[in-house]
Amino acid sequence: MLVHLSVKNFAIVKQLSVSFEQGMTAITGETGAGKSIAIDALSLCLGARADANAVRNGAEKAEIVAHFSLADNQAAVKWLDELELRTEDEADVCFIRRVISREGRSKAFINGSPVSLQQLKQLGQYFISIHGQNAHLQLLKEEHQRQLVDSFAKHDNLLLAVKQAYRDWQTIQSEHIRLQDEAQTRTDRQQLLAYQAAELDEFGLAEDEFAELEVEHKRVSNSQALLEEAQHSVFTLYENDDANALSMIQGALDKLEQLQESDANLAPVVSMLNEASIQVEEAAKELRRYCDKFDLDPELIQEVEARFAKTMELSRKHMVPPEELYRHHQTILSELNVLQADETKLEGLQQQVDDARTHYLAQAKQLTESRQEAAQKLSTSVEKQIKQMNMPHAQVSIDVTTREDIRPGINGVDEVVFKVSTNPGQSLEKLEKVVSGGELSRIGLAVQVIAQDSHVTPTMIFDEVDTGISGPTASIVGNLLRQLGTKSQVMCVTHLPQVAAQAHNQLFVTKVSTEEQTETRILPLTKQDRIDELARLLAGDKVTDTALANARELLKSVESN
Structure with missing residues (x-):
């Protein structure tokens, strides 16, 4: 429950400090005194958006601190523990602080730790529910009526199941539509790639083959010159009877070996010539073997040149370097496999779409049945409640229908409509067609009270929800709020004495004005x-x-x- 509220430099409040008690508290005061300021301040603590207008004139910042008790509020305790925001020293209380600067910037804190506005909203739902002056008007919207039935039914798991089933269905259906839309493009692309792949398959260039082919092509292209030069070299080095390199070296070696006896300095030269003689002889033998093995097969030469030429032709055709042709071939095959997989996937996807739709409709049917059961109980409870609020002839029906023209969505396939009859002999009609403002206020209040019974929030705030009510009905409404105050902390901003008298506690809001400034104060009232x-x-x-x-x-x- 809300224990204390401290407000500084907010709107027309310079400084305000209010303690709150259990039970029903009525908040009254003169028109324009600022009875809703405390509610506006609490809304900021619950994550409402703020702007620079919230800061009192002449001040640099506004500050609001709300103190809550965590007694019997396990939902809030669990949330705080999950985010490690509960302090050991004050484990049974929670402080929410909100600061708004004159520039409109905002900071939020929970037990001294900075948090986001989204986190404030998440925590706030476990502390306070605020029912404003326009809450009853929301009751006229069918979307709100559906939410009320869902809230009363407490079938959150069903709602999640329907939502997930719908998203799964839509995901598969979107993929199916995409593949269908791309079918012609995919077919055209598949035909092109299949032709290219067949051509490259037929040629069958192996990985790294082009590098070897390029070397072989260069060799066969110069084969005649290579053989002739090799044979000439053998003749010059070894086989020329008149003069060859080996005999000339050996002749010089023989003479120098004799002179070496006269001058030892020739020894290194003799050694080098000896090695040169051996190397020349080995080179000549190697060249002879090279010439003996050299193949001038015209068919081989033609084959190498033809394969090299085809490689270059294909590289130009596919607009890739010849050394990349093999990799390009693999890329084509990979893309072709993906396209063929999409084609196969499309064939089986229709069944998946049908299965997902069937699953969604089955989940939606369960949700419909749960809503219909809850709607029956809620309509009975609301009718019973408003009959006690000076509407003795009222009849209430909440219709949950599934029509073919209702588009499936994340919330199912149902239309939820509140219908009411307020006079004998009057047929049940939609709310907006039959109820007056006062009747709508009573019906709305009855729904809120019943909803509160199904979802207990420690603190409920009603901001002039009794608008349009007077006389005996006001006393009944006040008594209803008093009964609610035995279960929760209830605060009610009201201008009706019949409602205010029912409160366990009462606060008075007053406005004090001077020539320079205006201040709002909230005072607890004695008997x-x-x-x-x-x-x-x-x-x-x-x-x-x-x-x-x-x-x-x-x-x-x-x-x-």
Whole structure:
């Protein structure tokens, strides 16, 4: 529950400090005094957007601190523990702080740790539910009516199942549509790639073959010159009887070996010539073997040249370097496999779409049945409640229907419509066709109270939800809020004395103005203060003895009950 609220430099509030009690608390005051300021401040603590207008004139920043008790609020405790935001020293309380600068920048803190506005909203739902002046108007929207039924039914798991089934169906269906739309393009591309792949398959260039082919092509292209030069070299080095390199070296070697006896300095030269003689002889023998093995097969030469030429032709045709032709071939095959896989996938995808749709409709059917059951119980409860609120002839029906023209969505295939009859003999019609503003307020309040019974929030705030209600009906509404205050902390901004009298506690909002500034203050009322305030609400600005007597009687009748 909300324990304390501290507000500084917010709107027309310079400084405000209010403590709150359990039960029902009525908040009253003069028109324009700022009765809704505390609610606006709490909304900021729950993650509402803020702007620079929230800062009081002349101040640099506004600051709001809300103090909540965590007693019997396991949902909030679990959330805080998951984010490690609960302190050991004050494990049973939670402080939310919001600071807004004059420039409109905002900071938020939970127990002193900075958090995002989204996190404030997540935590706030476990502390407070606020029902504003326009809450009843939301009841006229069919989307809101569906949400109320879902909330009352407590079938969150079913909603999640339907939502997931719908998303799965849409994902598969989108893929199916994409593949269908791309079918012609895919077919054209597949035909082109198949032709290219067949051509390259037939040629069958192996990996790294071009490098070897390029070397072989260069060799066969110069084969005649290579053989002739090799044979000439053998003749010059070894086989020329008149003069060859080997005999000339050996002749010089023989002479120098003789001279070496006269001069030892010739020894290195003799050694080098000896090695040269051996190397020349070995080179000549190697060249002879090279010539003996040299193949001038015309068919081989023609084959090499033809394959090299075809490689170059294909590289130009496919617009890739010849050394990349093999890799290009593999890329074509890979893409062709993907296209063929898409074609195969398309053939089986229709069945997957049908299966996903069937699964979705099965989940949606379960949701429909759950909604219909909840709608029956909720309509019975609302009808019973509003009959106690001076609408004795009211009938309420919540229709949950599935029509063929309702487009499937993440929330199922249902149309949820609240219908009501307020007078005998009147047929059930949609809310907006039959109810007055006061009747709508009563129906809306009844729905909120019943919803609160199904989803207990520690603190409920009603901001002038009794608009359009007066007289005996106001007393009934006040009594309803008082009963609700026995289960939750209830705060009600009201201008009706019949409602304010039902409260366990009462706060008075007043506006103090000087020539320079205006301030709003919130004051707790004693029993006598309450009598004076109720008399003001009964009689207006001029409080009479009769009004005071009526106020005492009104308060006494509530206390006696």
